[in-house]
Amino acid sequence: GAVVSQHPSWVICKSGTSVKIECRSLDFQATTMFWYRQFPKQSLMLMATSNEGSKATYEQGVEKDKFLINHASLTLSTLTVTSAHPEDSSFYICSAREGTSNQPQHFGDGTRLSIL
Amino acid sequence: GESVGLHLPTLSVQEGDNSIINCAYSNSASDYFIWYKQESGKGPQFIIDIRSNMDKRQGQRVTVLLNKTVKHLSLQIAATQPGDSAVYFCAERNRDDKIIFGKGTRLHILP
Numbered sequence: 001g002a003v004v005s006q007h008p009s010w011v012i013c014k015s016g017t018s019v020k021i022e023c024r025s026l027d028f029q030a031t032t033m034f035w036y037r038q039f040p041k042q043s044l045m046l047m048a049t050s051n052e053g054s055k056a057t058y059e060q061g062v063e064k065d066k067f068l069i070n071h072a073s074l075t076l077s078t079l080t081v082t083s084a085h086p087e088d089s090s091f092y093i094c095s096a097r098e099g100t101s102n103q104p105q106h107f108g109d110g111t112r113l114s115i116l
Numbered sequence: 117g118e119s120v121g122l123h124l125p126t127l128s129v130q131e132g133d134n135s136i137i138n139c140a141y142s143n144s145a146s147d148y149f150i151w152y153k154q155e156s157g158k159g160p161q162f163i164i165d166i167r168s169n170m171d172k173r174q175g176q177r178v179t180v181l182l183n184k185t186v187k188h189l190s191l192q193i194a195a196t197q198p199g200d201s202a203v204y205f206c207a208e209r210n211r212d213d214k215i216i217f218g219k220g221t222r223l224h225i226l227p
Contacts, residue, residue, distance in 0.1 A: 004159075034214070043205060044160065044217040093159050101213035107152075107159040 002028050004096050006108035014116055015086060021079045021111045023094030029074040030096035034105065035067070038091040050077055084115045128224045135193040137221045139206035144187060148209040151180060151191045153202045154220075160205060163191070193223075201225045 003026040013019055023033060032051050036044040048064075050056035050071035058064045066088075068080040077096075081088050093110040097103050129135045141149070147168040152160035166173045166180045166189075173180050179192040189206050206218045 006159075036217075043219050046214055046216065049214060095159075095215070101209065104162065105215055107161070109159045110157070112157070 002106045004094060004106045004108040006094055006111050008111060009109065010112045012114045012116065013084065016083055018080055018082045019084055019113060021092055023077045023079070023096065023108055025075045025096045028098045030077070031074065031099055032097045033071055033077040034095040035069060035079050036093045036095065038093060044093060081113065086115045089113055089115045125219070126222045126224060128226055129196050130226045131196060131198060133196055135196045135200065135223055137191045137204050137223065139189040139218050141187050141189060141208055143208065143210065145211060146208040149182060149189050150207045150215065152205045152207060154205065155202045196225055198225050
């Protein structure tokens with residue numbers, strides 16, 4: 001089946017640093033990728049949607065300069081949390097879809113980000 | 117605005133019994149719904165989906181029911197097992213073709 005891989009699975013870093021999270025589709029071409037954030041005991045909140053080769057579309061309230069998204073190829077999207085602070089600590093989950101919206105959306109296993 | 121919510125944050129079920137997890141949605145224009153299972157520290161795992169032109173769909177040990185009249189969705193798990201312990205989310209595809217998640221219900225299996 002379709003597999004979405006995220007790296008790293010867990011990262012701890014100091015406040016003020018920037019952190020990059022990778023999301024790869026291993027056996028299909030991800031035309032569209034989605035980034036979600038999940039705080040403890042809460043639901044997944046959609047942050048942004050990106051199509052390969054285009055700028056990402058951010059949901060209301062999500063700072064595009066804070067969360068930089070790059071989707072340069074059909075198998076890789078990256079999320080960079082710039083100048084991370086403790087309030088950015090969360091579980092970040094990516095999702096990828098091949099083709100149109102009628103295709104299933106496959107989820108990665110998330111990246112646990114802890115900012116000290 | 118659009119929202120997908122759940123009635124109960126936690127559900128405890130005896131092993132072997134059937135589980136029923138409920139979900140209410142507010143967007144009557146939604147045409148596609150999905151149930152996901154999320155285990156601790158992992159991403160959501162697809163369980164079953166249903167389109168708005170159906171009112172019931174069955175999978176292996178799971179059934180999803182859709183009542184468009186009252187905008188209600190439910191997930192039934194037959195013969196609940198310890199491995200079913202997880203948080204379950206209903207989700208809907210909105211008019212922008214994005215998957216929007218509900219609040220989640222934690223299913224706890226009693227021995």
